[in-house]
Structures are given as structure tokens and as C-alpha cells.
Amino acid sequence: MSxxxxxxxxxxxxxxxxxxxxxxxxxxxxxxGIIPGVALERMVSxxxxxxxxxxxxxxxxxxxxxxxxxxxxYVSVGRSRxxxxxxxxxxxxxxxxxxxxxxxxxxxxxxxxxxxxxxNKLNDIALRVLSDNDRAxxxxxxxxxxxxxxxxxxxxxxxxxxxxxxWPEAA
Numbered sequence: 089m090s091x092x093x094x095x096x097x098x099x100x101x102x103x104x105x106x107x108x109x110x111x112x113x114x115x116x117x118x119x120x121g122i123i124p125g126v127a128l129e130r131m132v133s134x135x136x137x138x139x140x141x142x143x144x145x146x147x148x149x150x151x152x153x154x155x156x157x158x159x160x161x162y163v164s165v166g167r168s169r170x171x172x173x174x175x176x177x178x179x180x181x182x183x184x185x186x187x188x189x190x191x192x193x194x195x196x197x198x199x200x201x202x203x204x205x206x207x208n209k210l211n212d213i214a215l216r217v218l219s220d221n222d223r224a225x226x227x228x229x230x231x232x233x234x235x236x237x238x239x240x241x242x243x244x245x246x247x248x249x250x251x252x253x254x255w256p257e258a259a
Contacts, residue, residue: 092156094193096200099150099162104141106159107152111135114161114183122220127244151200153184153193160188163201170214173237175254177202177210198231202255212256219249228253 099107115132123131143164144150153161161184168178179201184194202213217224219238233253240247 095154096151099144099152101141101144103152103159105137107140107162108137110159110183110185113185117186122218124244124246153197160185161193161197163197165201165205173214175212175214177205177213179215195231214252214254216250216252219251
């Protein structure tokens with residue numbers, strides 16, 4: 089008989105290297121072909137172990153998903169940075185290592201992130217996703233999110249579409 093240990097907990101600075109590794113692999117997997125190659129590599133390289141350790145130490149709300157003691161994904165959350173919208177909470181990032189995708193872990197992380205925001209009275213929740221990221225769009229729709237706004241973001245020399253998903257207080 090085999091059992092798998094699964095845990096979602098607040099990240100600690102000692103998780104920084106593992107979070108950086110998940111970030112690197114997940115970003116390359118998700119954005120290759122969407123974000124131009126040089127720009128993608130620059131963006132990935134900015135988020136190394138030192139950056140994550142600093143972010144966690146200064147109080148960034150990051151939850152990690154561990155499978156059998158190994159960090160397999162993370163979600164970071166906080167007060168919404170989207171001033172044009174009325175949403176109070178924001179899912180800043182949610183990534184699962186490609187080896188663990190398709191197993192329901194993204195939904196577990198999303199639910200844990202939304203629960204943490206709501207415990208902090210940030211009840212209307214939104215997140216931004218690149219509009220060309222079809223897998224992410226399908227995932228957030230399957231989790232009950234709905235697109236409430238669209239915009240553009242310049243990355244390198246490219247303009248990329250951004251869709252904003254939201255969950256009302258009761259969702």
C-alpha cells in the first residue's frame with residue numbers, strides 16, 4: 089500500500105530555493121511561445137532564491153504545496169494592486185511544477201490562497217493571466233472564475249493581452 093503526503097502551508101525563507109525552482113520550470117513551461125525568449129529568460133532570472141527569501145522575510149504571503157516533503161507548487165496572495173477594479177484581494181501568482189500538473193494541485197492551491205485572503209477580510213478576489221495562456225484561462229474558468237477586465241502589458245518589444253479573472257465574495 090502506498091500513501092502520498094500532501095500539505096499546504098505558509099512558506100518560510102528556507103523554502104526559497106525550492107520555490108525558485110518551481111517558478112523557473114513552471115514559467116518556462118507556461119510562457120514559452122507566449123513571452124519572447126530573451127524577455128522570458130530575463131523575467132525568470134529575476135526570481136531566484138535570494139528574491140524569494142527576501143519576499144518571504146518581509147511578509148509576503150506565500151503558500152507552498154508539498155508532495156511527500158518536496159515543494160511542488162506555490163501561490164502568493166495579498167491586497168489587490170489593480171486600482172481600477174473594486175476587488176480587495178489578489179492572487180499574485182499560482183504555479184505548479186510541470187511534473188505535478190493535471191493532478192488537482194492547482195485547484196487546491198487556488199482554494200488555499202482564496203481562503204487565506206478571506207481570513208484577512210479580502211473577500212472579492214481577482215488575478216491577472218496572459219490572454220494567450222490557454223491552459224491557465226481554461227483552468228481559472230473551470231474553477232469558477234470569470235473574466236471581468238482585459239488590458240495589455242508590454243514585455244520587451246511585445247504587447248501581450250491580459251485577462252483579469254475574478255471570484256465574488258461567495259465563490
